[in-house]
Amino acid sequence: xxxxxxxxxxxFTEHLDMPADVxxxxxxxxxxxxxxxxxxxxxxLILFSDNELRLRLNTGFLLITGESFVLKVMLPEEILLEGxxxxxxxxxx
Amino acid sequence: MKKHTQxxxxxxxxxxxxxxxRPELFFNQLVQEKVxxxxxxxxDNQTCEAKIRKQDISKLRMKRRGTGYKVQFRAKHGFPxxxxxxxxxxxxxxxxxxxxxxxxxxxxxxxxxxxxxVSPELEHQIETQLDEYGVRLGAxxxxxxxxxxxxxxxxxxxxxLLWIGVQEKGTTYALEGVPKTIVKEKEExxxxxxxxxxxxxxxxxxxxxxxxxxxxxxxxxxxDVLVSGLIGKxxxxxxxxxxxxxPEDTRKQVAATGNVIARTWYNVSVSVPLKETYTVLSGNxxxxxxxxxxxxxxxxxxxxxxxxxxxxxxxxSTRYLRFLRWKLPLGVTKTSEYERVSKQVKRxxxxxxxxxxxxxxxxxxxxxxxxxxxxxxxxLHETVxxxxxxLILYFQVNEDIATxxxxxxxx
Numbered sequence: 001x002x003x004x005x006x007x008x009x010x011x012f013t014e015h016l017d018m019p020a021d022v023x024x025x026x027x028x029x030x031x032x033x034x035x036x037x038x039x040x041x042x043x044x045l046i047l048f049s050d051n052e053l054r055l056r057l058n059t060g061f062l063l064i065t066g067e068s069f070v071l072k073v074m075l076p077e078e079i080l081l082e083g084x085x086x087x088x089x090x091x092x093x
Numbered sequence: 094m095k096k097h098t099q100x101x102x103x104x105x106x107x108x109x110x111x112x113x114x115r116p117e118l119f120f121n122q123l124v125q126e127k128v129x130x131x132x133x134x135x136x137d138n139q140t141c142e143a144k145i146r147k148q149d150i151s152k153l154r155m156k157r158r159g160t161g162y163k164v165q166f167r168a169k170h171g172f173p174x175x176x177x178x179x180x181x182x183x184x185x186x187x188x189x190x191x192x193x194x195x196x197x198x199x200x201x202x203x204x205x206x207x208x209x210x211v212s213p214e215l216e217h218q219i220e221t222q223l224d225e226y227g228v229r230l231g232a233x234x235x236x237x238x239x240x241x242x243x244x245x246x247x248x249x250x251x252x253x254l255l256w257i258g259v260q261e262k263g264t265t266y267a268l269e270g271v272p273k274t275i276v277k278e279k280e281e282x283x284x285x286x287x288x289x290x291x292x293x294x295x296x297x298x299x300x301x302x303x304x305x306x307x308x309x310x311x312x313x314x315x316x317d318v319l320v321s322g323l324i325g326k327x328x329x330x331x332x333x334x335x336x337x338x339x340p341e342d343t344r345k346q347v348a349a350t351g352n353v354i355a356r357t358w359y360n361v362s363v364s365v366p367l368k369e370t371y372t373v374l375s376g377n378x379x380x381x382x383x384x385x386x387x388x389x390x391x392x393x394x395x396x397x398x399x400x401x402x403x404x405x406x407x408x409x410s411t412r413y414l415r416f417l418r419w420k421l422p423l424g425v426t427k428t429s430e431y432e433r434v435s436k437q438v439k440r441x442x443x444x445x446x447x448x449x450x451x452x453x454x455x456x457x458x459x460x461x462x463x464x465x466x467x468x469x470x471x472x473l474h475e476t477v478x479x480x481x482x483x484l485i486l487y488f489q490v491n492e493d494i495a496t497x498x499x500x501x502x503x504x
Contacts, residue, residue, distance in 0.1 A: 048117035049135045071133035071143075076124050 027057050029088070037064060037081040037088075045079070053081055063089040105147035105171030113162035116141035122160075128152050147173060200415045203232045204264040211270040215253055219270065222250050228266060235425055239410045240266075263418055284346035287320040287495040289313040293355030296491060303349025313355065313494070320349040322500050346500055353495040356468065361457055364483040365449040370437045374406065377432040385411050385424040404433040445482040446475070453486050465492035 009024045021028040021041060030038040039055060039062070046061070047054035048071065053064045069083035111119050120130050120143060133143040145153060157164050179185060206223065208216045223229065226246060228237055237243070240259040247257050247268075255273040259266065287303065295311050303320040307313060325344035381396035408431070413424035440448065454467060467490050474485040 045117060045121045047115070048120075048133065048141075049138075069135070071120075072131055074120055074124050074130045074133060076127075 025058055027055075027062065029062075031085065031088075034066075034085045035082060037085055039079045039081065041077055042079060043077075045074075053079075055079070057090075060093040061091040063087075063091060065089075101146060102171050105169070105173035106144050107147060107150065107166055107170070108142060108144050108168040109153065110136075110165040110167050111141045111143070111162055112139055112165065113160070114139070116162065119156075119160065119162050122156055123149075123153065126152055126156060128156075142167070144170075147171065197414070197416055198233075200264065200417055201234045202264060203228060203230060203234055203237075203266060205266070206230065207265055207267045209267070209269045211254075211272055215251070215270065215272055218251055218253070219247065219257075219268065222247060223266075234261075234264075235412050235414065237412075239412065242410070263415070282348040282350070282497065284322050284500045285348050285497045286318050286322045286500065287349045287351060287353065288498045289315055289317045289319055289353070289355070289494045290496040291315050291357055291494055293357040293492075293494055295319075295353060295355050297354040298351065299353075300349070300351035302347050303351065305351075307353075318498075319353045319495055320351050322347050322349040349497070351495065352493050354491050355494045357490050357492055357494065359457060359461075359488045359490060360473070360485060361453045361488060362483065362485045363449045363453045363456070364481045365440070365445045365452065366481045367440050367442070367445055367477075368437070368480060369440075370435055372404070372433050372435045375432040375434045377402070379430045381428045381430075383426045383428065385413070385426045387422045391426050400430045400432075402430060402432040404435070405430045406433050407431075442477065442482060446472075446484065449482060449484045450486065453484070453488075457488055457490070461490055461492050465490055 006024065012018045013020045013024065020026055025041065027039060027041045029040075032038075041058075042062070043056040043058060045054075046056055048069070050069055051065060051067055053069060053071075055062045055064075064081065064085055065087045066083050066085040069081060071079060072082045073080040113119070116139065117133070117135065120133060120141070123130055123145075128145060128149045130143050130145055133141060135141050153164065206220070206228065208219055211219065223243070226238070226243060228243060238246075240261050243266075244257055244259040247259070248254055251257075253273050255271045257268055257270040259268050261267075292312070292314050295307055295309050295313065298305060298307075298309065298319075300320050303322050304324055306318050306321050313319065323344040324347055379396065379400040379402075381393060383391040383393040383395075385391045408429045409426060411424050411426045414421045450470065450472075454470070457467065458465075467488055469489045471487045472484055473487050474483075476483045
């Protein structure tokens with residue numbers, strides 16, 4: 001069932017130019033330089049420390065590493081991260 | 094994003110410290126409860142610092158229960174906390190209160206009385222009179238009457254004043270007076286005659302300049318020359334032959350001055366009702382004070398209840414408090430009620446007649462002026478009609494009938 005949904009979603013984004021994050025419920029990450037990262041559509045915070053942020057996504061985890069992290073804003077499905085970012089890593093579960 | 098934090102200063106926010114195992118996960122739960130959390134910093138493995146709004150503190154406490162996390166409040170920010178902190182500083186609060194009170198008091202104090210347009214003596218008189226009313230430097234303005242009242246009382250109490258304008262300009266009373274006796278430089282009258290302004294029989298004459306043309310017991314008509322302004326011999330009437338070489342008028346022209354008292358006559362008709370009702374103020378009065386809020390709302394605080402007057406004349410005046418140069422919608426209203434009584438007078442015919450004569454005399458004296466004398470009076474006709482006594486009176490009056498008439502220059 002879920003796979004079937006994803007296939008339809010894929011078809012939508014490919015043929016109808018629909019934004020992928022809306023159709024497929026995927027996270028949207030916006031970064032400004034290396035000091036702001038705005039992550040929407042995440043599924044919860046798992047770990048946060050001075051140099052690491054780990055978020056749950058629909059399809060796995062997102063790992064951001066860097067230095068002097070501050071969560072500027074935290075809302076149920078949005079996070080604004082401030083600090084010096086070095087690495088964005090997607091981990092499939 | 095910033096939208097959430099812009100007005101946060103006014104609602105207030107706090108910095109909290111969360112202690113426990115993986116403290117960041119606690120924020121996950123908070124966020125599910127729609128609690129706004131920002132500026133999250135991890136201090137060390139066991140502690141996290143964050144900011145939350147003041148109104149979310151209770152939600153935070155509820156969420157914390159039974160989780161094993163420890164919450165510490167570190168700093169309070171924003172207006173509500175600032176406000177309460179000020180409230181706890183008694184001396185500061187007292188100072189603010191005293192300063193506002195003193196500004197308030199000073200704004201309602203008379204600081205200057207400006208009197209213009211009158212002589213120093215009259216100015217002093219006005220000052221003493223004002224002092225009597227309570228209008229003096231340093232007086233509290235609420236207790237004083239309205240400018241219009243002050244104006245009326247001044248006019249009543251100082252007969253030398255023709256008019257006085259009282260204006261309240263903030264903390265200053267500006268008075269502008271016009272004295273009754275304006276000493277005008279007397280104009281040197283030009284050459285003139287004195288002529289009669291009404292008909293009468295001359296009884297007395299006093300001529301300081303000019304040639305009298307009439308004598309005592311002479312009857313004069315209006316326009317008759319009483320005192321001539323031409324002194325000297327009148328040139329003979331030119332005959333037609335002499336017309337060409339008409340002799341020059343050598344008479345000296347002067348301004349005739351003098352008083353010519355003549356007996357004149359007046360017919361005056363008056364009527365006085367036998368029965369008359371009129372209302373007078375009995376002299377009983379009651380004064381009430383009320384606090385005034387805005388234009389229409391007032392709360393009485395002095396003098397309650399009905400005055401019990403059947404008929405009364407009411408007078409209200411409102412004084413508003415001032416703060417610096419603004420008029421506050423707050424003031425004191427003074428309401429004075431004066432009892433009015435209607436009186437009925439019944440007169441006999443004789444009384445009515447006497448009253449009518451008195452009235453007629455008063456009227457006439459007003460008409461002819463203070464300097465003239467009423468010599469005699471006589472009732473010419475008397476009727477009683479519709480409850481009224483109607484009299485036609487005849488008066489004999491001694492008055493000055495001289496009026497000036499300039500000599501025509503062309504002749």
